[in-house]
Amino acid sequence: MTTTPTADWLRLDQQICFSLNAASRAFGGVYRVILKDLGLTYPQYLVMLVLWEHGDLPVKKLGEHLRLDSGTLSPLLKRLEAGGLVRRERSARDERSVEVRLTGEGDALRERALQVPRRIAAATGFDVEEIRELRARLDQLTTALDTAARTEAESATARQR
Template sequence: MTATTPTPSPEAEWLRLDRQICFSLHAASRAFNSVYRVILKDLGLTYPQYLVMLVLWEQGDLPVKKLGEHLRLDSGTLSPLLKRLEAAGLVHRERSARDERSVEVRLTQQGAALKERALEVPRRIVSATGFDVDEIRDLKARLDQLTGTLDAAASEEGTN
């Protein structure tokens, strides 16, 4: 006796993994992380550490709270990253003189100098995607729009 698989309803087709945009984004993110892992090895950084360094190179000294806001990370996730970056001699953390509850993060001389070596990373990422620069800009704009829309939807759902 053989088992038969029932024909799924049209609605059930939407529950297929290959139909999930969230999974496509997740898979793309994991693929990016794999490429970044190889590229960032020369800099001695992990992908999350690279993101921290990008914000500090762009913004300069920041309180941990502001750094977390830029990266969409909570302090529980950010603190271990900062400890490792500090142990590597790339950042320094110290309590704010104005507010001892706040911890300021600043680049060390070594951390600031690493920026020069990191200039190669975006070019290598563009190459790895197989997209041209305009395609990447368009994709980024769409993803930023998606993020904003989803943030608003999550906020709205939270108030219902």
């Protein structure tokens, strides 16, 4: 933005956040159509991806993987449980912890979901290497923004003292 005239900094077309939000909404539209066949919403699909990859997990750990708090995750899990795809059970080791487990039906859905990433990749018009590069850049961006948010929060706390 250093080469952008100051007067243009507040233009919508200069905001990376808007471009990312627009891309996210466009992804949401494609996922909505593709996931309809599986009976899943996009957030539910993300939960299933984590469970297919990692197996049974405590709700807290699942939330960490998805970057979601329990208040957001609990309704998702409730709907997945009502749909017969997961079970929530108190941990035998720690009664405060709730474990999320795939049911047989949830595990079987994985096979049908294998076509989703291929269809999404095709929808982007990018080849596999372009997708990998974009993903790596977005991961770098996320790390930088997480660091900046922590720094800003610490600065705000220090200013309040």
